Amino acid sequence: MTDFTLKTDKDGVAVITWDCPDKSMNVMTFEALGELEACVDQALGDDKVKGIVITAGKDSFAGGMDLNVLAKLRDEAGDDPAKGVFDGVMDMHRLLRKIELAGMDFKTKKGAKPVAAALPGTAMGIGYELALATHRIFMADNPKGKVGLPEIMVGLFPGAGGTTRLVRKMGAMAAAPYLLEGKTLAPGKAKSAGLIDEVVAPEALLEAAKAWVLQANEADLVKPWDAKGYKMPGGTPYHPAGFQTFIGAAAMIHSKTQGVYPAAKALLSAVYEGAQVPFDTALRVEARWFTSVVLNPVSGAMIRSLFINKGALEKGAVRPEGVDDQRVRKVGVLGAGMMGAGIALVSAMAGIEVVLLDQDQAAAERGKSYTESYMDKGISRGKATPEKKEAALALITATTDYAALKGCDLIVEAVFEDPKVKAEVTEAVEKVIGDDCIFATNTSTLPITELAKASKRPEQFIGIHFFSPVERMALVEIIKGKKTGDRAVAKALDYVRQIRKTPIVVNDARFFYANRCIIPYINEGVRMVGEGVAPALVDHAAKLLGFPVGPLQLIDETSIDLGVKIAKATKAAMGDAYPDDAVDEVIFWMAGQGRMGRKAKAGFYDYDDKGKRLGYWDGLAEKYPVREEQPDLTEVQLRLMMAQVLEAVRALEDGVLTDIREGDVGAILGWGFAPWSGGPFSWLDMIGAGKAVEICDYLTETFGARFTTPDLLRDMAGKGETFYGRFGAEAKAA
Ligand code: NAD
Helix, strand or coil: CCCCCEEEEECCCEEEEECCCCCCEEEEHHHHHHHHHHHHHHHHHCCCCCCEEECCCCCCCCEEEEEHHHHHHHHCCCCHHHHHHHHHHHHHHHHHHHHHCCCCCCCEECCCCEEEEEEECCEEHHHHHHHHHHCEEECCCCCCCCEEEEHHCCCCCCCHHHHHHHHHHHHHHHHHHHHHHCCEHHHHHHHHCCCEEEEECCCHHHHHHHHHHHHHCCHHCCCCHHCCCCCCCCCCHHHHHHHHHHHHHHHHHHHCCCCCCCCHHHHHHHHHHHHCHHHHHHHHHHHHHHHHHHHHHHHHHHHHHHHHHHHHHHHCCCCCCCCCCCCCCCCECCCHHHHHHHHHHCCCCCCCCCEEEECCCCCCCCCHHHHHHHHHHHCCCCCCCCCHHHHHHHHEECCCHHHHHHCCEEEEEECCCHHHHHHHHHHHHHHCCCCCCCCEECCCCHHHHHHHHHCCCCHHHHEECCCCCCCCCCCCEECCCCCHHHHHHHHHHHHHHHHHEEEEEEECCCCCHHHHHHHHHHHHHHHHHHHHHCHHHHHHHHHCCCCCCCHHHHHHHHHHHHHHHHHHHHHHHHHCCCHHHHHHHHHHHHHHHHCCCCCCCCCCCEEEECCCCECCHHHHHHHHHCCCCCCCCHHHHHHHHHHHHHHHHHHCCCCCCCHHHHHHHHHHHHHCHHHHHHHHHHHHHHHCCCHHHHHHHHHHHHHCCCHCHHHHHCCCHHCCCCCCHCCCCHHHHC
């Protein structure tokens, strides 16, 4: 394998080209770092070489570190994993520092060879960190190009000097959006922000970098932090301005992460401590904090779910084998309401022809106009162009005429949630569409197998369950009815891939997977209000666990009347086994008071005219007085957590879920399940099955049978097993 090659031109510039074979984008491995170092050594040691340009042989520079390697770093570090990881990271620092100093005599600041980075396109993570170690960064004006350090998104922080260099380059405050939020920028904006130095036409990239290398003077090659009298922009922590920044940053990080994301805190510590010591010491500080984050189970779980497994699902890990390409050319969307309008939008943006059908032309047009206003917003924010808007609109035909559905290879039905209406449209559509067309329903509550009875070809009938708002939510739940065939599954997966979302495939059962888990979460919160637990304790307990919204806020968002409707239907289906009468008492009463949630500007919260939450509604405490003695925070958290997690385990036991990766990824993307945990199964593995059983037994005894330990969990506790050990992809393959 050769990822890096060196070629010295007649002009004396050594061009080091990064080009991972068999990969569309470069990713860094430890072997590749070794190759890079050999090239750098050769160039620095060769008197004929005047300077170096580091570039890539692709239309991007690099996607970052190979996270598969990073996940394994810890496991392969032997008896002393911390030392293994730390040494590995320090080795990376040593190499990048070698590139940065490029042979310079530190005392005289002389003797360095100029090194430029020439980035043909995207440079993420270590791709940008490597560029930061060079003396000048050139980037091609590539419309697809992005620069940034997104490590924080997977529970890490830039650990190859990116943290230390960026803060010393622009100051802690200016660097914060890139380090703490993983913000990435296109070339032009990256230059204005000071992330890179030059933007040039793609064809002139290499020549521009070479020309700079050949004319650079010695002063150009001394990094500010290596020059005498360097002062950090914005001030160090004990400088009056810096002091303000760091105090604010600590508070801001805590409010954003609630202390559950170790990487953000470790990043800030690395910056704070690093700012007070010389550069090389700061790199060691960065390496120590980075090591602590790599060894924290949170980063491992986040990388596994949000990078490795999410990526695998998007690439078709669960696609049936042997079914040929099912990419969609023309989709018919039935019902142009809230969901149908969103589905038409994302389909058209993926270049798919859309027929958007509703009962009357005005409703169909209204649905289409959603794409128009979405694109207009995009244009005003500089994220779309009038051409893109026209192209998307040109793909959508708004109609009431079923004949327009001719030629569709996929139908997505999003009419009213009523089995009769759905059956009628299914029959009407099947009269028009071709024999091989797949019919999907976006129902959120009705069993697919039942709906499929209206179809003449149930093997071509499937559930494609979008979340609202369609254009923002990344997850799509694909549901197989009893008779759904492989081609329908492949079609749904290929479609989801076209619209760039993440799929999970589950079997048919009440509420499928996501709603099945989220309803008990909401119910547990509501139940606590009925018991006299302070509403603020309920919502805050959830937020402190890393959930984006507490259960009471969530039911206000999704609406109390929907809750009532679901409760009635569930009770009718379950009869005496129905466990949630105590919950219904609260929400039925709320509905009776006209407190329907945010849309009514009245729910568990009060709202102002614009729908902004003001605080909990006083009437709630009158009906359900807050008990003098409040439960422990941890107890409230365990109830909220276990309500969802046990449902996920039951979904696995019942065969609704067939792959724990889907259970974890689906939970995070579908309902914001504490992303730091890696998902319900990762969380259970983190605390251990034994501990989970202990918690369930306690909750069952104290709060009732809904917390009964699933047999599977008890079995695993007895055997000392983990979910990923027992059901992980590797275990399955074995
Ligand atoms: P909606 O009421 O906003 O839209 C339904 C649309 O279907 C309306 O425009 C209506 O005119 C049209 N329609 C009704 N009968 C029709 C017929 N016979 N022929 C053609 N058009 C017809 O509802 P929505 O929120 O978009 O939900 C649609 C479906 O998506 C439902 O099955 C719902 O359960 C499901 N769903 C909704 C959400 C959500 O958050 N709203 C999320 C996931 C799934």
